[in-house]
Amino acid sequence: MTVEVKHEARRDRITLIGDGAAADPVADLAALCRSVAELARTTARPPRRIRLEHLGTAVEVEWPAEQQADTAAPPAPDAPPEAGTARHVRAPMVGTFFRSPEPGAPPFVAVGDTVAVGQPIGILEVMKMMSPVEADTAGRVVEILVEDGAPVEFQQRLIAVEPA
Template sequence: MTVEVKHQPSRGRIALTGDGSGGPDQVADLAELCRSIAELARTSTRPPRRIRLEHLGTAVEVEWDEASAPVTDPRAAPDPAPESEPADGTHHVCAPMIGTFFHAPEPGAPPFVAVGDTVIPGQPIGILEVMKMMSPVEADIAGRVVEILAADGAAVEFQQRLIAVEPA
């Protein structure tokens, strides 16, 4: 598969185009391309404004608004603005991207966490499904779960609050 990469940071756009003549490896290439796009979107400081995929013509476009173009050098990234925490000191674990939030690893299984549970950083608190890919959502602070804010199977937005944690 021939792939041409164009990067136009002034418009916050990355486009991939190819000749579509990949033969038997084309399905594997498409799957890898989808994984790469999902990872690119996941590592950006903001979600892309638009993602376009085309299968046989092999065209992929990921586009950000000018103000939300991804930062390519992590050392050049500004510190993210601290999210305002409630006066009571509760911390919120937020969705790292848009998708469907699930409380349990599979239907009928017990949830990862419940109100009253203690969590530690890195502990799974749910799963986020994005384009049929499952990504764990992990606690980023140690503490006690005081509220589950997102319903099981709910569509969530980027940085939407999922659970409230009372820091330890």
């Protein structure tokens, strides 16, 4: 497959256009999705829009313009907590949230557990790809906000953590 990359700087957009001539379309789609997810995760601002097509191989990632970035940004992480105030670990992308590493296994965390920054608290499945969800604050889990196997939205609260 050949892919053309067009970076439209004045429109804050990256477009990938392929010829659809893939030897293994399923593997190409999986690789494409991984690349887009990684790109979205590593940028300073989350994308405003991600558009994927499959057999024609078109991917478009668009970020808000600088002047719109403040007004269109997703909810910011919770403010520095006061004593007894919980912070929330949020979904880094849209997908299905799983509390356990595999069916029948104990959950990564439960109410009352202590978590450290970077500790896995669940798994997010996006198009058959599993990505760990990690705690971004240390403390005690005070509430699980999403059921196992539930669909979640970008920046949706998953668990509440009372900072240590």
